[in-house]
Amino acid sequence: MLRVVLHHCMTNGGLIIFLVCYTCMGAAVFQRLEAPVEEEKAETLRLERLTHRNLFLQNVKDHNRVALTDEAEYQELTSTFLESYEQTLGVLVVETEENPLSSWNFYGSMFFATTVLTTIGYGNIAPVTVGGRVFCMVYAVFGIALLLLVLASIGTLLARGATLGYRRILKRIKKKRSKDETDVITFQRDPRAQEVMDEGWKNDDGDTHKIDIQGKNGESLGVGEKRDSSNVETEEPEAEPPEPEAQIPLTFVLVFAFLYICFLAMLLQAWEDQWDYFEAFYFSFITLTTIGFGDLVPHHQKNLLACTFFILLGMAIMSMCIALAQEMIIQKVAWLSKKIGVAFASHKQRKSGESS
Incomplete structure (x- = not known):
């Protein structure tokens, strides 16, 4: 029973399922270790920038109180201008759905785990805690080997399937061409062929010339005689290596x-x-x-x-x-x-x- 289970686990489907589970597990651990620290830093930074932002607005308001006509309109225009300026600098004060303060949510953690397994390593996010870095090293040691095994297995399977499909297509094309050539070509036998072989060739004077085939020792084999292969000098053709099987062209x-x-x-x-x-x-x-x-x-x-x-x-x-x-x-x-x-x-x- 254990052998059957191990056999199924080592198949392509089992390897893929195991890789998906391993990636999800890594993403969950990375999120658990890194997200709280990043969220705390992001919240501190957000509050600090928000404080300076409000202070900036208050200073502008105090220095331009005389020129104000509509305070709400002024507040809206100033806030819009400042938000645009902050976005230009890449500093977001308010968290949005598309731009969260923390990169270690489920999607970001899965993406990071994939970059670790594939050895891409963009570097846009990275663990900063000691626990996260230790786990990243251990996770990469086993995960990279697992991914290479899965990619090699799937790549070989896809290559084999593509090659078999390509050869089958070529076989059908050759079979169709051979059938077409057989339908077009007709063989005709001259009814005088046997007579010519028996009587020899006649020239314009009516003389008959027999075809004389010389054997190995000089004796005449004649026409229609059984030919002994031991008496005839034959040169054995050179053995050519078989042509390689059809492969998908590199192009x-x-x-x-x-x-x-x-x-x-x-x-x-x-x-x-x-x-x-x-x-x-x-x-x-x-x-x-x-x-x-x-x-x-x-x-x-x-x-x-x-x-x-x-x-x-x-x-x-x-x-x-x-x-x-x-x-x-x-x-x-x-x-x-x-x-x-x-x-x-x-x-x-x-x-x-x-x-x-």
Whole structure:
């Protein structure tokens, strides 16, 4: 019973479920350790800035009391101007749904856990507590190995499925072409063929010329006689290595990876209002190649979970592309090595025959 359970756990589905649970567990722990500290710092900063903001408004009001006509209108205009100035500086006094004071909510924690497992490491958020940093190191040791195992397994599975599908399509195309050629080509036998073989060839004078085939020892084999293979000198053809099985061309692999990056960039452009398409494409490429500069990161909290899913899916697709390219290169090198080996052996055998 235990063996059956372990077998199912090691399948692709079991690995994916375990990875999801491991990521959620890490996100919960990071949120538990880091969120209270960040919220406390953010609240202190918010109150301090709010105090200075009110003091600024009071000073402006006192110095311009003579020029005031409508105090409520003045308060609204001044507050609007100051909020715009604070947003320009990247300092938000009031917490909003899209821009919370704490990055360690559920969405942010899941996104951070994913960047740890994928080794992207944008650096926009990081643990600051001792417990959070210790847990991050332990979590990364096991999580990175788990993610690599899952990506390798899924990439190999996708590559195998894509290769089998590609070969099946080629097989159907070749079968259809062969059938079409068979329907078009017709074979006709000349009724005089046997007569010509029996009587020989006649020239314009009416003379008959028999076809004389010389054997190995000079004897005439004649026409229609059974030919003994031991009497005829035949040169054995050189053994050619078998052609490698059809593989998906590298061009198709690169085009597919490029199209997925374009698709992810299109989604990110729709989610992030401040990004143009080139910035979204740049972020997608830097992310899927696990470079992760951190100069561009998603800001909308509700889209972080979907972004996490598409990043993991993209890395699985990249793993598939790498597996396909690796398999094609290995097969080509093996076929070339066999061909060079056969040619070398044939050349060596020919030289030994000439010397003897």
